[in-house]
Amino acid sequence: MDEALLRRLTPEVTGVLVGRGADFATAEDAVQEALLEAVRTWADEPPRDPKGWLVTVAWRRFLDLVRSDSARRRREDLVTDEPEPGAPRDTDDTLALYVLCAHPALTPASAVALTLRAVGGLSTRQVAAAYLVPESTMAQRISRAKRTVAEAGLRGEGPGDLATVLRVLYLVFNEGHSGDVDLAAEAIRLTRQLAVLADHPEVGGLLALMLLHHARRPARTRADGALVPLAEQDRSLWDTAMITEGVAVLQAALARDVLGPMQAQAAVAALHADAPSAAETDWVQVVEWYDELLALGEDPVARLARAVAVGEADGPRAGLRALAEVDAGVPRWTAASAYLHERDGDVTTAGRLYAEAAARAGSLAERDHLTRQAARLRARSGPSAEDDPGPA
């Protein structure tokens, strides 16, 4: 059983059904059933033409679903016509499916869930496990998402565009849990597939961004799950082949001379990937890329990252001045302030800020990392007057 093949064919097969006039919601269910059928039967008897097999079985299942439905609704004749002969326009159909699943009428969580099932070919159980919710909850989220897409279509609201698709794929990459399904790898697969379908530099930008960050993954956490900051990562653990690919994809995108936020972020990641150490990073260029990114649109998170980069390029005082212009409510503002204060030699303030940042952290890994930083600085600065000195 080639699960990767099945998952790759999923959006193509759904696209073929939709291209034949099937409604998306029913077609998607029919394809899921065909996938289960394939899992059951292919082990003994793999078909010579897997895609043709899936299309035939899914189309049959689709007709069954529609017939049982139309027994109630009396609209059988609308959809049971034989499909027109001729090759389906796979590429357009699959791309249309990406765009449909990222419909602007959907909340981000619904778009993510629908994309992973309908485009990624994951089962509801797998998507549920990836986001740590019960399978029944995820099933409802997906069927509601399909209903929302259908209703928006009836109201004449067109689907989104490539930009909405990129946002959804970025969310899959950036906010996944580490369960059975590797969501980061899945996001890369889906973006790689999208890059074949849609010739746009921002798709390349997103793919490069993902590859360049994913390449650092082995160095980003210790075996016990503790976060390792970029400056302390063992760069020999970085995946150099993936970095090479990421840089090549980025260069091809940048050569098109249509800059977008994904490319600018990937450029920052490429500068880090290229540096033998944190100290040898071209921080001036990192700051310049953040300026490019901010010129494309205000982004408080990018502004915060820029302030930290300014601290490396021009010294911690300059970094703190840049940070003062960032809204202190932005996540990780306090942690960035702590870092810059430590670089500036103000260990006491840094320790206090790290403790404050730990209390505000959004994830356990960050909280624990910041708590360790606070403890480290407290040990260095020595007990202050108001503290219990404890055992020597």
Place this chain on the structure above:
Amino acid sequence: MAKYLLLKHYRGNPASTNDVPMDQWEPDEVDAHLRYMDDFADRLRGSGEFVDSQALLPDGLWVRYDGEGRPPVTDGPFPETKDLIAGWMIIDVDDRARAVELAGELSAAPGAGGRPLGEWLEVRPLYGDAPTVTD
């Protein structure tokens, strides 16, 4: 998406707006309340936002380690003054505003006289996972 814990208290929360103890309600008011709670959970299942719901007995005790080779020390039952959790619901929602909206609806469960209970619920965010992109 973010997960939130909605905590109900037996005591320790500020007084409800409709502050009549449940044992003094009419039986059909109790039924209506319980039905509302069930319907609320079902609605969240339907909207794809439900994660978990559990109720706790008021019974309980403190337990702590008491040194190598010794049984844990226990202390209980809880004194009448202790903050006491009655149960929880965990929801998975788009943002904090939605969590607050849902907690408000849960707090509107009918109480004495069929009027909304106006019970204070504690809303607590769960930690998420650290993001991948940190540059």
